[in-house]
Amino acid sequence: MLLNAYVPPKVFPWFNLLSLAFPGLIIGHFLLSLFWVFSWKKRAIIFLVWSLAFVHPIKRWVNFSSESKEIPDLKIISLNVKGGGLGLKNIEEYINSKNADIVFLQEDADKEIEFNNLQKSKNVSIVSLYSKYNVINKKVLISGNYEDFNSYADLNDIEIKGNIYRFINVYLQPFKFEKQMVKLDGNSDEDKEKLKNVVKKLIPTFKIHQEQVEIIRKAIDESPYPIILAGDFNAVPNSYEYYHLGKDLNDAFVEAGSGSSTSFHDYKFPLRIDYIFASDLVRPISYQVDRTVEISDHFPVIATFSIKK
Incomplete structure (x- = not known):
């Protein structure tokens, strides 16, 4: 999984596949380490030392940060609304209550969603940005417009208190899974076939993600302004997508979050696929995955920042 930082999916996609199983694999590693410790085996030392390599990868899933009393300059919410299927009014009321x-x-x-004191900037279907501040430039980065290509991304350059920041909204290619496709029933033959079909969907999508990451990465690298990158990556921490989209940016959860970062709750397996990253000049103060509401199959992600003058 650490090799996802260096090996792209088109070269060897199986490392990216392992990143999906990281929570289970790391639990297995620690259980095995404890077994060797209580068995008084020397190999326990090797397992425990090796565990140090996973400290930072684990923090991308579960983290503990002290609460800051600093007053933030900027509040951001990111949410995959699933087409408003659980009620547009619920989404509007929730966002309005947060004063982002x-x-x-x-x-x-393309649903008509309106928020108090926020202006809508929409360049492409599927992703939208709402801002209290002036959008001075916008650009479409990725626009899915046919059946097998359903990813979208755009950028908005926004002036805030005399400075300009580049906001990039991302929705990478989805895997298009239904619950029944990934639910194992205990029948070995049927379960084996389901796992094969899952892999058949995962591998091509990883390769499509690589192309999309390159496009978004170019907009980040060429930006003359500090970056705030957010959205639904359809990729977990420690994946190729995570390492390369987050390169030279700070993961707001790692910097300021506490507890679990799991944001997609439609499956029982823990999945973090929603993120907010920022440049050094936009420092995270707090990060929350709000599990108090179910207005989508994703939980809202809320982060606050201090903007360095």
Whole structure:
């Protein structure tokens, strides 16, 4: 999984596949380490030392940060709304109650969603940005427009208190799984066939993600402004997508989050696929995955930042 930082899916996609199983694999590693410790085996030392390599990867899933009393300059919400299927009014009421400065939506399906004191900037279907501040430039990065290509990304350059920041909203290619496709029934033959079909969907999507990451990465690298990157990556921590989209940016959860970062709750397996990254000049103060509401199959992700003058 650490090799996802160096090996792209088109070269060897299986490392990216392992990143999906990271929570289970790391639990297995620690259980095995404890077994060797209590068995008084020397190999326990090797397992425990090797565990140090996983400290940072684990923090991308589960983290503990002290609460900051600093007053933030910027509040951001990112939410995949699943086409508003659980109620557009619920989404509007929730966002309005949070008084955010910037809102990133994904999978809004061109629905008419309005928020108090926020202006809508929409360049492409599926993703929308709402801002209290002036959008001075916008550009479409990725626009899915046919059956097998359903990813979207755009950028908005926004002036905030005399400075300009580049906001990139991302919805990478989905895997298009239904619950029944990934639910194992205990029948070995049927379960084996299901796993094969899952892999058949995962591998090509990883390769499509690589192409999409390159496009978004170019907009980041060429930006003359500090970056705030947010959205639904359809990829877990420690994946190729995570390493390369987050390169030279700070993961707001790692910097300021506490507890679990799991944001997609439609399956019982823990999945973090929603993120907010930022440049050094936009410092995270707090990060929350709000599990108090179910207005989508994703939980809202909320982060606050201090903007360095």
